[in-house]
Amino acid sequence: MKIVKNAYKNLKKNIKNRIRVIKRDHLVREYFKNNVLFIAFVITGVLNSTILRFLCMHSLENYLSIKAILADTIVVTTIGAFGYLFKPKDRFAYYFGFCIFLTAICMINSVYYTFYTSFASVSMLSLTQYVIDVGDAVVENVLQIKDLVYILSPLALLAIHLRLKKKNYYKKVDLKSERKKKMLGTLSFSGLLLIIFLVTLTSLDVSRFFKQWNKEYIVMRFGIYVYQANDLVASVQPKVNSMFGYDKASKEFNDYFADAKERPDTNQYTNIFEGKNVIVIHAESMMTNTIDLKFNGEDVAPNLSKLAHEGMFFSNFYSQVSVGTSSDSELTYNTSLMPTKSGTAFVSYYNRDYISIPKLLNEKGYYTFSMHANNADFWNRRAMHKSLGYKRFYSKTDYEIDKEKFVGLGLSDEEFFRQSVDKIEKINNKHDKWYGLLIMLSNHTPFSDVEKYGEFPVDIKETVTNEDGTTEEVVYPYMEGTKLGNYFKSMHYADGALGQFIAGLDEKGLLDNTVIVLYGDHDARLPKKNYNRLYNYDKETDDVLDEEDPNYKEYDSYQYELGRKVPFIIWTKDMKGTKLNFTDTNTMGMYDVAPTLGNMFGFYNKYALGHDIFNIKENNLVCFPNGNWVNNKMYYNSQKAAYLPLTEEPISEEEIAQNNEYTNKLLDVSNNIIVFDLLNDEKNKELKEVIDNK
């Protein structure tokens, strides 16, 4: 009896389940049947974006990026949801219009990518010169079938539409309230997807989204549509910023430079390098604390240390970057201006007039160039290097790129330098005087390509003698396996590449009449606790010393800020042992480089915000984009309104107030120069006349 009962129960359950499945299938089928156009619109939109990623970035991870597919689906379903506001007969026009629009985005980017290995930017396309460039590109590229594949989307939508029309699909009546319900239902669905998407974002995704320097990354994580919308906002923002406040900005500019000198002050270094060739090395993430730092007697950075010991070394030098990191460094180095308060100058204000080192050297008959074996559009360098006056920018497409030779973000520094030496040799044969900036890449966060850095243990090895007289080696892990430890390994690699570069140049006689200038673009951007282990390691516990321990060295936020120093070195082959071979310990910032070099090479920028260090000496002040500042006497934290004294000298409230005012004014003027394009003679004729007639 029980068996029959159970069998009956099971049967009932099975039938119920079956009915549920049929009902569900029926519902799904019904949904598909009634929403064919919407579904086709979503599928084609997402597919096009996926194809674009596939054709451009060629790796499975890139084109099947779930995050990008999710983001594309959110965008397309949200647009599609509003289609329900239209009556069925008008709905096709809505979907078709948007389908063409989304297809155009994919096509333009596809063409653009072929030529620039990067995704298109609205602000670039609005520049006539770029329109011409891309226009030519389109013509030459017309035969590339891959760019036409996207058209299949609107064609498919059209075919579906014609079929539906034939089947009298559009004759169906649906009530306004029903349409609204459908729209809200679809919007809630995309809202749900949006929540899932936001939850899966990492802090790296968010920061790269806002910084916008790595377009490929944004497309890979956010899809092409979000990328384009983000780019549109970024292109409009500078225009909005520069719409209001010109009068106030120009007045402040006028006051600030009222006493600026027409000619620079001279000193014992004036014109010492006039006419010499220049190689500037943008040393990615190189920090001053690696100079002379050793593990088990081995130097972390023997070549960098050698340059510092043989040349002019500025040991108290800071980069002054904001969110634009590398690009901010380049901006400040080249122009002696500070990074902008919002956005980055390289991305948002690349079309302003800048007075820069290459422009001033161009005027002196130099051939100027820059080299970076990475994508030319990273940090928008293709456009910005032109604005800065570099006559030629050698980027990824100018180098033989062998993936086997990648370290970190791209082509290894060794390979980059090796190929660059040949290029420099050719330039040297062609040009009388030349100036080149070489941007390194390998020593870039997250320093995780450890197996490619080569052997460089960052542990502590000690030989101990046992009671019986035998010896053995004891190894303490120390920095092994830590991020900072990996940074030192990466530094050691990059330093090796630097050494090979100098040797390569020398071999070809390219150092004979050349000055090498090296700056660290910013610190390694690693958390404070990493340094605590470096300075307070306890071998016995393999941990950080207790704060109570007499050997404990305080590494607080001030120490951390002061520890972010980067090297600045001016070196020539024959400087060692001469009076030009010294260490200058005065506080110096990236904005002081252009005026200091200007004095040595014979160029002058009246609107520089920094100073020639040999004129200002111990009175220099270095301000940071966040309002903090440092001088020989103290480091001031503007957020906490607190400071760390650096000498025994008394500090008055008055000098703090003065320095704060100086910093705020400087940051305002710098920002205004860039946002309102105040160095553009054409736009500011009147303004310049007022200043020049003073």
Ligand code: GP9
């Ligand atoms: C990109 C490279 C890195 O090409 O210069 O920039 P960063 O992340 O250091 O700003």
Ligand code: MN
């Ligand atoms: Mn950098």
